[in-house]
Amino acid sequence: MTIVLDGKTLAQKISEQVTKDVSKLKAEHNITPCLAVVLVGEDPASKIYVSRKKRQAVATGMLSKEITLPETTSKKQLLKEISLLNADPNVHGILVQLPLPKHIDTAQIIEAIDPRKDVDGFHPVNSGRLFSGVNSALVPCTPRGCVTLVKNHRGQDLTGLLAIVIGCSNIVGKPMAQLLLQEKATVIMAHSKTQDLPTLCRKADILVVAVGVPGLVKADWVKEGATVIDVGINRINNPEGGSCIVGDVDYVGVSSVAGAITPVPGGVGPMTIVSLLQNTYAAAVNQIYG
Numbered sequence: 507m508t509i510v511l512d513g514k515t516l517a518q519k520i521s522e523q524v525t526k527d528v529s530k531l532k533a534e535h536n537i538t539p540c541l542a543v544v545l546v547g548e549d550p551a552s553k554i555y556v557s558r559k560k561r562q563a564v565a566t567g568m569l570s571k572e573i574t575l576p577e578t579t580s581k582k583q584l585l586k587e588i589s590l591l592n593a594d595p596n597v598h599g600i601l602v603q604l605p606l607p608k609h610i611d612t613a614q615i616i617e618a619i620d621p622r623k624d625v626d627g628f629h630p631v632n633s634g635r636l637f638s639g640v641n642s643a644l645v646p647c648t649p650r651g652c653v654t655l656v657k658n659h660r661g662q663d664l665t666g667l668l669a670i671v672i673g674c675s676n677i678v679g680k681p682m683a684q685l686l687l688q689e690k691a692t693v694i695m696a697h698s699k700t701q702d703l704p705t706l707c708r709k710a711d712i713l714v715v716a717v718g719v720p721g722l723v724k725a726d727w728v729k730e731g732a733t734v735i736d737v738g739i740n741r742i743n744n745p746e747g748g749s750c751i752v753g754d755v756d757y758v759g760v761s762s763v764a765g766a767i768t769p770v771p772g773g774v775g776p777m778t779i780v781s782l783l784q785n786t787y788a789a790a791v792n793q794i795y796g
């Protein structure tokens with residue numbers, strides 16, 4: 507029997523803990539963690555994600571501040587907004603929604619965020635800390651959520667397990683590999699140029715897929731009993747009209763061999779958001795005890 511890794515329920519449980527932590531912080535220090543989300547442009551998917559992040563932050567008792575800027579915003583204007591948020595003692599977390607419009611250099615924007623407020627964990631200071639295994643790092647939300655989900659299912663010890671991560675992005679694949687390495691897993695990073703990917707993947711105890719290709723991973727790519735984490739979120743058109751969201755894993759096929767699998771939606775997505783809340787709380791605490 508394949509176990510469905512229910513990210514929605516686990517995220518809800520973690521969110522209740524964050525709610526308690528936030529109320530304790532208020533009672534003891536009279537400080538309410540505040541998450542600032544910056545959205546540049548009109549991308550409909552980004553708007554939905556931003557409103558979801560804001561709503562869930564507020565649901566835990568945090569404050570949320572939204573800065574919405576037009577598509578035509580210059581790099582200079584955006585840098586100015588970030589420096590105001592960096593300097594504002596009432597803002598503890600800053601998230602600049604990606605992707606940014608093409609005329610803005612993303613790396614430069616990320617580097618302008620105060621690393622202590624970088625709740626996405628994308629700043630080189632935080633990725634450097636993660637690489638060095640320094641535990642004060644703010645860790646990117648999706649990989650953090652994936653590891654929480656895996657450990658909640660398999661137990662805390664991942665020592666010696668073979669973890670294969672498909673996809674090498676700065677946002678998911680690379681930090682995911684570092685976190686798994688920290689858990690003493692044996693880690694392989696694979697990508698579109700990897701030779702004979704199906705044969706390689708069949709060796710994995712833990713398979714993390716973050717490539718953005720709908721249904722890429724099929725049943726015969728997966729070892730019996732493996733834990734499969736599907737990070738993909740792909741909107742596809744139904745033949746009968748309308749659209750739906752699917753992951754990078756052929757869910758029905760892989761369910762017949764995997765020991766455990768994340769659904770899309772309801773798996774990694776909710777864990778990403780709750781990790782953002784955990785990061786925002788941690789950032790606020792760090793800024794208090796500075």
Ligand SMILES: Nc1nc(=O)c2c([nH]1)NC[C@@H]1CN(c3ccc(C(=O)N[C@@H](CCC(=O)O)C(=O)O)cc3)C=[N+]21
Pocket residue numbers: 555558601602603604605626647648739751770771772773774775776778779
């Ligand atoms: N600076 C920045 N930080 C991010 O963390 C970031 C970003 N930019 N840009 C876009 C991606 C995407 N992302 C998601 C978060 C939650 C769900 C989520 O909650 N998904 C639900 C619903 C899916 C749906 O129905 O749309 C689920 O999987 O169940 C999805 C995707 C964060 N991102």
